[in-house]
Amino acid sequence: MAETISMPKLGFDMAEGLLVRWVRQVGENINKGDVLAEIETDKATVEVESSASGVVLQHIVDQGTVVPVNAPIAIVGQAGEKVEARTADNGPKSAPAAPRSAPAPAPVSSSIASTEISAFVPGQSSIIKASPLAKKIARDNKVDLAHLQGTGPGGRIVRKDIEVALAGDRSTAAGIQSQPAAQRPVSSADQVIQTTKLRQAIGRRLVESKQSIPHFYVTHKFKMDALLDMRKQANAYLPDNEKVSVNDFILKGVALSLRQFPNLNANLKGGEVVQFGHVNVGVAVTVPGGLMTVVVKDTDQKTLRQISGEVKAMAARAREGRVKPEDVDGSTFSTSSLGMYDVEDFIAIINPPEAAILAIGSAREVPVVVGGEGHPSELGIGWRMKATISVDHRVSDGAEAAQFMQALAGFLENPVRMLV
Amino acid sequence: MAKITMREAISQALMEEMDRDPAVFILGEEVGVWGGTYAVTKGFYDKYGAARVKDTPIAENAIIGAAIGAAMVGQRPIAELMTINFAFSAMDYIVNQAPKLHYMFGGQFTLPLVIRAVGGGGRQLGATHSQTPDAIFAHFPGLKVVSPGTPEDAKGLLKSAIRSNDPILFIEHATMYQVRGEVPAGEYTIPIGKSKVQRPGRDVTVVTYCKGLELSMKAAEDLAKEGIEAEIVDLRTLRPLDMEPVLESFKKTTRAIVVEEGWKSYGVGSEIVSRIYEQAFDYVDAPIIRVAQKEVPLPYNRTLEQAALPQVADIIAAVKEVLK
Numbered sequence: 134m135a136e137t138i139s140m141p142k143l144g145f146d147m148a149e150g151l152l153v154r155w156v157r158q159v160g161e162n163i164n165k166g167d168v169l170a171e172i173e174t175d176k177a178t179v180e181v182e183s184s185a186s187g188v189v190l191q192h193i194v195d196q197g198t199v200v201p202v203n204a205p206i207a208i209v210g211q212a213g214e215k216v217e218a219r220t221a222d223n224g225p226k227s228a229p230a231a232p233r234s235a236p237a238p239a240p241v242s243s244s245i246a247s248t249e250i251s252a253f254v255p256g257q258s259s260i261i262k263a264s265p266l267a268k269k270i271a272r273d274n275k276v277d278l279a280h281l282q283g284t285g286p287g288g289r290i291v292r293k294d295i296e297v298a299l300a301g302d303r304s305t306a307a308g309i310q311s312q313p314a315a316q317r318p319v320s321s322a323d324q325v326i327q328t329t330k331l332r333q334a335i336g337r338r339l340v341e342s343k344q345s346i347p348h349f350y351v352t353h354k355f356k357m358d359a360l361l362d363m364r365k366q367a368n369a370y371l372p373d374n375e376k377v378s379v380n381d382f383i384l385k386g387v388a389l390s391l392r393q394f395p396n397l398n399a400n401l402k403g404g405e406v407v408q409f410g411h412v413n414v415g416v417a418v419t420v421p422g423g424l425m426t427v428v429v430k431d432t433d434q435k436t437l438r439q440i441s442g443e444v445k446a447m448a449a450r451a452r453e454g455r456v457k458p459e460d461v462d463g464s465t466f467s468t469s470s471l472g473m474y475d476v477e478d479f480i481a482i483i484n485p486p487e488a489a490i491l492a493i494g495s496a497r498e499v500p501v502v503v504g505g506e507g508h509p510s511e512l513g514i515g516w517r518m519k520a521t522i523s524v525d526h527r528v529s530d531g532a533e534a535a536q537f538m539q540a541l542a543g544f545l546e547n548p549v550r551m552l553v
Numbered sequence: 554m555a556k557i558t559m560r561e562a563i564s565q566a567l568m569e570e571m572d573r574d575p576a577v578f579i580l581g582e583e584v585g586v587w588g589g590t591y592a593v594t595k596g597f598y599d600k601y602g603a604a605r606v607k608d609t610p611i612a613e614n615a616i617i618g619a620a621i622g623a624a625m626v627g628q629r630p631i632a633e634l635m636t637i638n639f640a641f642s643a644m645d646y647i648v649n650q651a652p653k654l655h656y657m658f659g660g661q662f663t664l665p666l667v668i669r670a671v672g673g674g675g676r677q678l679g680a681t682h683s684q685t686p687d688a689i690f691a692h693f694p695g696l697k698v699v700s701p702g703t704p705e706d707a708k709g710l711l712k713s714a715i716r717s718n719d720p721i722l723f724i725e726h727a728t729m730y731q732v733r734g735e736v737p738a739g740e741y742t743i744p745i746g747k748s749k750v751q752r753p754g755r756d757v758t759v760v761t762y763c764k765g766l767e768l769s770m771k772a773a774e775d776l777a778k779e780g781i782e783a784e785i786v787d788l789r790t791l792r793p794l795d796m797e798p799v800l801e802s803f804k805k806t807t808r809a810i811v812v813e814e815g816w817k818s819y820g821v822g823s824e825i826v827s828r829i830y831e832q833a834f835d836y837v838d839a840p841i842i843r844v845a846q847k848e849v850p851l852p853y854n855r856t857l858e859q860a861a862l863p864q865v866a867d868i869i870a871a872v873k874e875v876l877k
Contacts, residue, residue: 266807269835285839286877292807292838 135210136185142202143174143458149201150174157189163209170206173330178454185209190216263290270295277454279329280421329422342485347526350480353538357496357516360548367437374445380416380470381441383493383520385551386544388412388432391466394537396529397522398465399488406488406528415464415484418448425451426484428464437551468493478519488528494519518545554735562704562736563669563725564593566711567631569740571601574629577715580607581616581633581669590635591671591730613639617646617668621720624666625654629715637670637724638682640690651720652695663718667711672700673726673764673814674862680850683858685815687763688824690722691791698791699745700724702766704734706789709743717745726764726814748795750802754784757872758802758809760825762788765812765844765863772868783872791821799825800833807838810871814863817845842871 140150150172157163157170168180169189191208194200208216261278263271267290271278274295281298283290328336360382368376391398395408412433415426427447429440447460467484470493481492501515520541524534544551557565571577578601579594585608588595598606609616613634620632634640640647647668654662674683691698697719701707707725714721751766752773759769766787773783784802788794803809809829811822822843829841847861 264838265834266836266838 137205138207140200188212331423351534352521377441390540397489400486409465415467417469489524560730562708566708570715576629578605613643617643629665631667634670637672664720666720674851675728683851697721700763713742746793748798751787752785754782761812808875812844
């Protein structure tokens with residue numbers, strides 16, 4: 134029985150994806166789980182795996198086509214099996230309703246007027262200009278073209294540029310933080326840089342969030358001494374590549390606190406608040422050209438070590454532009470940490486359609502007042518960390534957010550509670 | 554190896570094959586008593602006589618038609634067209650009969666026919682006598698089109714053409730009969746349908762043939778002084794087209810130009826570029842450029858004629874453009 138493979142939905146607001154490349158051609162054998170195609174969304178280039186085994190019987194859409202979510206893209210079945218020829222435009226009718234902010238699914242053609250969609254059409258200026266050879270080398274070496282500067286005509290990225298990137302800075306090539314070339318002379322000319330699709334998506338979603346969601350903010354200072362001690366003890370038993378981070382503890386604490394405050398683990402839909410049954414905490418990860426949120430599913434049910442391992446793996450994939458659909462889908466509450474940059478405090482914009490986000494600063498040694506309760510107060514030194522929660526005022530109020538922060542303090546300041 | 558002219562190389566090939574096989578004979582305008590317009594068959598009439606070196610009326614359709622008939626009954630005619638521009642008068646025979654007879658008659662006939670035709674501009678012969686319409690003939694399946702760029706290739710390929718049982722258009726260039734090159738001593742042939750790297754290089758692939766080879770070799774010398782090493786692939790045969798050396802070279806250099814003397818539109822360069830894009834897309838690092846004749850009837854005025862024909866400087870400029 135032939136099975137239809139559809140454009141997967143990789144995020145709350147994904148409406149369509151660009152089919153970049155067919156990895157398996159018509160007539161080729163394919164096993165369930167094998168990569169069938171590569172698609173590009175506003176978040177990343179991802180691989181679409183076949184949900185069936187057999188032979189690729191038909192490509193319903195061509196490479197370079199923008200396809201609505203859930204629209205059929207290919208048919209996999211048994212060799213020789215007859216399939217009713219399908220075309221790209223008989224799919225969307227049966228596709229489930231798109232999320233609220235998305236344009237109505239439509240077969241893609243040049244007649245689409247929406248500027249949002251036209252940004253995905255090949256040939257538009259948002260496409261990265263690179264020679265076919267440069268693209269191939271980039272693919273083979275997992276180089277992200279988005280932040281390479283082309284030296285060919287019109288800024289085209291050519292082989293030389295990639296070879297320089299590969300030879301000069303492996304970390305740049307791997308898509309991690311890029312450093313400007315040291316020897317580049319200082320130029321006073323204005324630079325015009327095309328925004329990436331990821332940047333455009335971030336902009337679109339956060340403008341929508343900041344303009345339509347009434348944010349309020351509650352900051353709390355957490356005592357981190359006990360947590361840091363426990364982390365030290367725990368890491369003494371863990372190999373280098375599995376050491377848990379402060380952030381892993383915080384994710385666990387956030388997840389357990391959200392169980393007590395389901396109203397902050399929610400989504401406002403029209404006049405209703407949907408309190409999610411799962412607690413899936415998202416973690417903002419810096420990637421070339423922007424940031425992405427990877428999601429630890431059922432964070433509250435997982436051990437610190439599981440959380441740590443998953444975040445490490447997903448963050449690495451995100452930086453390489455190779456996230457899996459499930460890495461970025463389904464978050465119910467997000468966190469953003471600038472702790473590694475020695476930031477005292479900052480506030481984050483809610484990641485729609487969630488109800489709240491936690492912005493986490495650095496744990497730092499500061500002067501603190503100790504004593505009290507019969508002892509004379511005195512000045513001491515302690516580890517403190519500030520975090521600020523941004524909340525949708527349509528869903529919750531300051532008192533609830535403050536209580537959530539207290540609950541979180543209950544876990545972070547008594548970390549043994551997270552282990553039992 | 555002896556260094557001889559293109560004219561001598563072609564002449565040697567004809568003579569060796571006529572000596573070898575009595576079925577081989579020549580027909581055309583002024584090929585006999587006069588010795589050929591470009592003196593290729595000088596002395597043949599005296600050596601082989603009027604039966605094997607036939608002067609014909611000025612009627613190209615009669616020349617090719619007679620040659621086709623002779624080939625169908627077992628002779629091995631070599632028909633000479635004084636210029637390839639006159640081939641248009643015999644177009645039906647050349648593209649509509651000769652390439653299809655073996656096919657249309659279910660293999661009952663073979664057509665061991667060679668049409669030698671002189672093409673190319675640069676001799677101030679005017680717009681109607683100076684064309685390089687090679688691509689038109691290479692369009693037709695069933696007709697092999699050969700066009701050498703060196704004396705060695707001219708001799709070896711012409712001998713193979715005469716021994717072939719297929720109709721072959723053998724295009725020589727009007728300005729290249731004095732070109733000298735080394736030719737192996739003694740008997741040799743070169744297979745039809747094999748491209749050849751005439752100059753190795755690492756930086757850019759120059760795909761060309763016939764007159765384009767001469768120009769490209771000169772351009773490569775100048776480019777080498779600037780440290781640019783061009784690899785020159787000589788097609789030698791336009792149909793069947795051998796892309797292997799072209800693709801092999803392109804995969805190494807990842808940049809290419811195509812040089813031909815004919816017009817650019819619908820030309821040999823268009824075919825080569827398409828095939829590179831189809832067969833080596835992932836190796837393309839820059840757009841491939843065609844160097845070709847300006848799209849005008851070729852002027853008589855010498856300055857204008859040279860301006861319209863592709864020149865060494867055009868090739869150098871194109872190479873630098875694709876290396877940007």
